[in-house]
Amino acid sequence: xxxxxxxxxxxxxxxxxxxxxxxxxxxxxxxxxxxxxxxxxxxxxxxxxxxxxxxxxxxxxxxxxxxxxxxxxxxxxxxxxxxxxxxxxxxxxxxxxxxxxxxxxxxxxxxxxxxxxxxxxxxxxxxxxxxxxxxxxxxxxxxxxxxxxxxxxxxxxxxxxxxxxxxxxxxxxxxxxxxxxxxxxxxxxxxxxxxxxxxxxxxxxxxxxxxxxxxxxxxxxxxxxxxxxxxxxxxxxxxxxxxxxxxxxxxxxxxxxxxxxxxxxxxxxxxxxxxxxxxxxxxxxxxxxxxxxxxxxxxxxxxxxxxxxxxxxxxxxxxxxxxxxxxxxxxxxxxxxxxxxxxxxxxxxxxxxxxxx
Ligand code: NAD
Ligand code: DAU
Numbered sequence: 482x483x484x485x486x487x488x489x490x491x492x493x494x495x496x497x498x499x500x501x502x503x504x505x506x507x508x509x510x511x512x513x514x515x516x517x518x519x520x521x522x523x524x525x526x527x528x529x530x531x532x533x534x535x536x537x538x539x540x541x542x543x544x545x546x547x548x549x550x551x552x553x554x555x556x557x558x559x560x561x562x563x564x565x566x567x568x569x570x571x572x573x574x575x576x577x578x579x580x581x582x583x584x585x586x587x588x589x590x591x592x593x594x595x596x597x598x599x600x601x602x603x604x605x606x607x608x609x610x611x612x613x614x615x616x617x618x619x620x621x622x623x624x625x626x627x628x629x630x631x632x633x634x635x636x637x638x639x640x641x642x643x644x645x646x647x648x649x650x651x652x653x654x655x656x657x658x659x660x661x662x663x664x665x666x667x668x669x670x671x672x673x674x675x676x677x678x679x680x681x682x683x684x685x686x687x688x689x690x691x692x693x694x695x696x697x698x699x700x701x702x703x704x705x706x707x708x709x710x711x712x713x714x715x716x717x718x719x720x721x722x723x724x725x726x727x728x729x730x731x732x733x734x735x736x737x738x739x740x741x742x743x744x745x746x747x748x749x750x751x752x753x754x755x756x757x758x759x760x761x762x763x764x765x766x767x768x769x770x771x772x773x774x775x776x777x778x779x780x781x782x783x784x785x786x787x788x789x790x791x792x793x794x795x796x797x798x799x800x801x802x803x804x805x806x807x808x809x810x811x812x813x814x815x816x817x818x819x820x821x822x823x824x825x826x827x828x829x830x831x832x833x834x835x836x837x838x
Contacts, residue, residue: 482506482507482508483508483556483557484510484511484554484555485556485557485558486511486513486550486554486556487499487511487512487513487559487562488514488559488560488563488589489513489514489520489561489563489564490510490513490514490525490536490562491512491514491516491524491525491536492524492562493519493671493673493677493680494562494613494671494710495514495563496525497673497674497675497711497713497714498560498562498717498718499534500524500525500528501711501714501718502714503528503531503533503534507718508557508558509533509534509554511535511537511550511556513537513541513546513547513550513563514536514539515539515581516538517565518823519565519567519677521675521817522536523814523817523818524675535554541563541581541585541586542581542584542585542588543588544588544592547588548595548596551593551596557604557608558608558609558611558721559593560611560613560717561586561589561610561611563585564581564582564613564644565577565578565581565644566641567679567680568641568771569771569830570641570679571640571644572640572772572773579640579644582645582647582648583644583647583648583651586612586648586651587648587651590610590651590652590661593610593661594655594659594661597662605662609662609663609721609724610661610663610664611665611666611721612648613666613717614645614648614649614666615642615645615667615668616667616668616669616706616731616733616780617637617638617642617645617775617778618635618637618642618645618649619634619635619636619637619778620635620636620638620642621638621775621776621777621778622777622778623777624777626777626779627781628706628779628780628781629667629731629778629780629781630781630783630784635650638773638775639775649729656726656727662726663726664720664721664724664725664726664727664729664730666716666720666732667730667731667780668731668733668780669705669706669708669778669779670705670706670707670708671707671708671710671713672709672800672801672804673804674804675814677823678815678819679823681743681744682743682747682801682804683808683815685747686751686805687815687819688764689747689748689751689761690809692758692764693764694765694766694838695748695761695765695766696766696768696831696836697740697744697767698767698768698770699770699771700767701739701741701744701767702739702740702776703739703774703776704737704739704740704777704779705738706734706736706738706778706780707736707738707743707797707800707801708733708734708736708793708800709734709793709803711794712795712800713732715794716730716785719785719789719790719791720789725788730785730788731785732791733779733782734780735793738797741765744762744765745765747761747801747805748761750801750802750805754805768831768838769835
């Protein structure tokens with residue numbers, strides 16, 4: 482069995498990735514996560530007795546720790562999910578994004594490069610450094626523009642997107658300069674179990690369940706391409722297995738939707754689960770827009786389909802129904818992550834700002 486060093490594996494996508502990989506017995510996993518406000522051991526509760534999952538609390542920027550883990554566990558791959566991931570937080574405080582997403586990713590690359598140089602030839606050839614990135618690096622599209630392909634110009638607009646773009650460039654440079662076998666994936670918006678309730682879909686579900694306002698930024702006509710998180714995880718595994726080193730792969734769900742449409746869909750699903758509180762749509766409230774808000778993202782995922790045969794298994798309708806059901810069934814998880822830090826964030830972003838809800 483292979484060994485993978487996964488970073489950020491207590492967050493939303495990382496935890497889904499680790500849980501699925503362990504369920505399938507694909508690899509022994511060393512899970513390095515700093516447990517920032519976004520990381521939760523509750524996400525990994527199912528792995529408590531799994532001896533092939535080793536959790537280590539720590540920073541990807543801690544080179545001594547990363548080097549120790551690499552030397553001790555001799556992984557076949559590093560999969561880097563660790564990041565500050567919320568655009569609104571990057572607007573109110575960009576520094577942590579520079580530190581983890583750029584400086585931290587660079588430290589991880591430095592350690593991986595040193596480790597890789599010390600491997601024998603065969604192990605060097607099969608080693609992979611997979612960096613998980615975002616479609617936001619490409620900037621914003623007009624309504625009729627073609628979807629982002631891998632050669633689209635980088636035009637990041639938020640501090641979050643700029644920090645991810647910088648990391649992508651460093652990953653690319655470590656391949657071209659030092660020959661490190663890297664892979665980069667640029668994915669669209671994910672949704673599904675274990676997503677932090679600061680993000681659109683879980684925030685709306687949680688507020689609707691508690692009869693609170695549903696804060697739609699601006700006119701709500703911003704478009705995102707939505708992918709069920711399980712499908713993102715299978716795409717990453719596919720790229721890890723068969724992607725060509727040095728290449729980047731765009732990943733998307735073929736599900737472009739305006740935010741307002743997403744919120745109405747959630748309201749309709751909740752109406753059918755809880756008719757007594759219908760219509761949940763009465764809670765929708767338009768609030769001040771996100772500064773520099775990108776209008777539209779869309780992914781052209783033809784390359785990963787053509788070269789590696791990957792495409793999403795779930796439609797948006799299937800994925801969103803499963804997601805709503807998961808949040809209804811897992812209120813204990815929602816309560817656990819709705820901690821004082823999260824309450825403080827909600828106050829800062831929605832009450833103390835001009836949004837005032
Ligand atoms: P998340 O915020 O839910 O989780 C991030 C995890 O990284 C947390 O567990 C956190 O504790 C950990 N972390 C943060 N700083 C760290 C550090 N310095 N060292 C070690 N661990 C650290 O994020 P997510 O939504 O799961 O996103 C995971 C990755 O996927 C990110 O790189 C993000 O940019 C990318 N991505 C996310 C989406 C999406 O829709 N959520 C889409 C495309 C790409
Ligand atoms: O596109 C991929 C990106 O998707 C990832 O790289 C990011 O890590 C991830 O957070 C996500 O970024 P977004 O900014 O698109 O996601 P978010 O859930 O924050 O917002 C989705 C849309 O909903 C966006 O247009 C802003 C809007 N929105 C969001 C919140 C939290 C609202 O209208 N109201 C809200 O309260």
